Amino acid sequence: MSAPYDLARPIAISCGEPAGVGPELMEAAWQATRAQLPLLWVGDPRHLPATLPHRIVADPQEALDICPKALPVLPLAFEGSAARGVADPANAAGVIDAIACAVDLVQRGAASALCTLPIHKKALKDGADFAYPGHTEYLAALAGVSRVVMMLACDALRVVPATIHIPLSAVPAAFTPAVLEETVRITQSALRTQWGLAHPRIAIAGLNPHAGEGGAMGTQEQDWMFASCAKLRAEGIEVTDPLPPDTMFHSRARAAYDVAVCAYHDQALIPIKTLDFDRGVNVTLGLPFIRTSPDHGTAFDIAGKGIARPDSVIAALNMAARMARAAQS
Ligand SMILES: NC(=O)C1=CN([C@@H]2O[C@H](COP(=O)(O)OP(=O)(O)OC[C@H]3O[C@@H](n4cnc5c(N)ncnc54)[C@H](O)[C@@H]3O)[C@@H](O)[C@H]2O)C=CC1
Numbered sequence: 001m002s003a004p005y006d007l008a009r010p011i012a013i014s015c016g017e018p019a020g021v022g023p024e025l026m027e028a029a030w031q032a033t034r035a036q037l038p039l040l041w042v043g044d045p046r047h048l049p050a051t052l053p054h055r056i057v058a059d060p061q062e063a064l065d066i067c068p069k070a071l072p073v074l075p076l077a078f079e080g081s082a083a084r085g086v087a088d089p090a091n092a093a094g095v096i097d098a099i100a101c102a103v104d105l106v107q108r109g110a111a112s113a114l115c116t117l118p119i120h121k122k123a124l125k126d127g128a129d130f131a132y133p134g135h136t137e138y139l140a141a142l143a144g145v146s147r148v149v150m151m152l153a154c155d156a157l158r159v160v161p162a163t164i165h166i167p168l169s170a171v172p173a174a175f176t177p178a179v180l181e182e183t184v185r186i187t188q189s190a191l192r193t194q195w196g197l198a199h200p201r202i203a204i205a206g207l208n209p210h211a212g213e214g215g216a217m218g219t220q221e222q223d224w225m226f227a228s229c230a231k232l233r234a235e236g237i238e239v240t241d242p243l244p245p246d247t248m249f250h251s252r253a254r255a256a257y258d259v260a261v262c263a264y265h266d267q268a269l270i271p272i273k274t275l276d277f278d279r280g281v282n283v284t285l286g287l288p289f290i291r292t293s294p295d296h297g298t299a300f301d302i303a304g305k306g307i308a309r310p311d312s313v314i315a316a317l318n319m320a321a322r323m324a325r326a327a328q329s
């Protein structure tokens with residue numbers, strides 16, 4: 001007897017770093033959602049907490065019957081063990097395989113969406129020479145798309161970093177008119193089609209303090225950002241001119257827009273992680289499938305201590321389900 005799920009396919013979950021908080025958060029998230037959401041975890045079941053009941057599935061569709069009683073697992077065999085708090089380089093290839101396997105499920109329609117648990121980026125580079133700085137870039141490569149957008153969302157704020165996992169020193173060269181304009185177009189299209197906002201209001205953060213203060217504190221705004229914003233408005237997209245970044249995130253300022261497009265990673269992620277670290281969700285826009293993730297990382301400092309909060313994983317699963325239901329109807 002199946003649980004009365006309104007999703008026809010399970011949400012595929014890549015296991016992430018086994019030494020981090022992923023395994024214990026999977027247990028808490030499964031407990032919290034098993035009556036509403038069909039899940040399918042992809043990873044090495046040896047790394048799951050002993051207290052979490054799980055069942056191996058041969059066919060992803062079995063997850064719908066199993067999930068109310070046990071976590072459905074598509075098993076992979078990793079090389080290493082999983083002592084909490086210390087990444088074993090021998091597991092790096094398995095962590096990467098789990099992402100690819102979960103993506104394959106969603107790409108061939110066996111899963112309705114992908115939710116990724118946190119990876120330790122340096123552990124993957126050291127252990128398996130992972131060529132990508134994060135999921136976002138790896139997923140774009142697996143999907144064969146040249147440009148995707150990272151958006152983080154909570155109730156109070158949505159943010160998009162136009163450049164993602166690059167050193168701060170590389171930002172001015174990487175942040176170009178084409179990058180800003182493509183980022184805004186992908187963001188606007190996703191907010192319309194996947195969030196139901198007919199006319200998304202998009203705030204643009206300046207790159208420099210005070211948005212350059214008329215050229216006195218940096219010139220990118222005058223050199224090209226104002227022109228890019230005007231071009232986007234001419235296309236019918238509701239964008240602001242470049243705003244002073246330090247004054248665009250207080251509550252009255254936030255009420256004026258639906259998403260803030262920022263120049264670089266920390267300009268976007270610091271405000272949202274400050275406002276709602278526990279419930280922020282990272283969602284990749286511009287992929288041909290749905291992908292969400294908790295906003296936090298592997299949290300080695302608390303892994304295995306039973307104190308990690310599952311809220312962000314649960315929010316990521318719920319967001320994936322909401323998007324999948326909308327795509328299904
Ligand atoms: N989507 C992903 O795969 C992400 C991966 N990472 C990776 O995670 C690793 C560690 O990154 P950090 O910067 O240390 O960030 P982190 O998010 O792992 O930890 C930052 C702080 O927040 C706390 N924290 C994190 N998650 C928590 C939770 N669920 N409940 C309670 N407290 C929590 C940690 O204990 C730590 O004090 C890095 O390799 C980073 O690249 C970071 C963010 C996202």
Ligand SMILES: NCC(=O)COP(=O)(O)O
Nearest residue numbers: 134135136137269282293
């Ligand atoms: N700080 C956000 C982050 O690192 C998440 O990146 P990704 O692995 O989802 O690309």
